[in-house]
Amino acid sequence: MTPRFDLIGIVVSDMAATLAFYRRLGLEFPAGSEDQPHVEAALPGGLRLAFDTEATISSFVENWEPPRSSGRISIAFHCETPAGVDATYEELVGAGYHGELKPWDAFWGQRYATVADPDGNGVDLFAPLSTPAGG
Structure with missing residues (x-):
């Protein structure tokens, strides 16, 4: 079996603000996604872009903290x-x-x-x- 690249995930502080930004760039999200802890958008070529709230990541990664400076992505x-x-x-x-x-x-x-x-x-x-x- 060979792993297949499938998803890019980004941790967000404010889901509603994030979705508003990416909607301006043409990505589509289901109505009501602003209140969800995990949201995905389909990308061309079959990839997906996923957003998870900080609370979601903290729920399964012990001692997780958001980066203190901008990321590397x-x-x-x-x-x-x-x-x-x-x-x-x-x-x-x-x-x-x-x-x-x-x-x-x-x-x-x-x-x-x-x-x-x-x-x-x-x-x-x-x-x-x-x-x-x-x-």
Whole structure:
């Protein structure tokens, strides 16, 4: 048997705030999920993104404490065009989320920006700067 990558899990402080943020990025969650201790969203390709409250994790991990600084995980959303990166960044920052890195033309050939989710996780927004020939 070979293990199959299936799920990315994130521990959250405020489920409602987290779901509001990720809904703005197009993820779908069942109505009433804001009050649940564990919530999942289906991702393209069959993966799942799961959110668990701090209380949920504390219920089975003895002496668990939330990290004192931002984590080492980031999630990236493809915005299709450079203008899409700019528009998504402005929409999120305009809604009160913290812009970590304003949109810029990265040396690796992408328009790139980062916004922090409600728990301080980096959420990258990107799009290719140009379309490959024939694409």
